[in-house]
Amino acid sequence: xxxxxxxxxxxxxxxxxxxxxxxxxxxxxxxxxxxxxxxxx
Numbered sequence: 001x002x003x004x005x006x007x008x009x010x011x012x013x014x015x016x017x018x019x020x021x022x023x024x025x026x027x028x029x030x031x032x033x034x035x036x037x038x039x040x041x
């Protein structure tokens with residue numbers, strides 16, 4: 001079974017597909033979560 005990003009991720013809430021401040025904020029939070037606990041959900 002194959003998936004595309006918008007099957008797995010709410011791209012309206014987590015706009016990882018579009019460059020800009022919203023994506024930068026999501027990525028910063030993921031990096032912080034990974035650094036603190038080794039996991040980002």
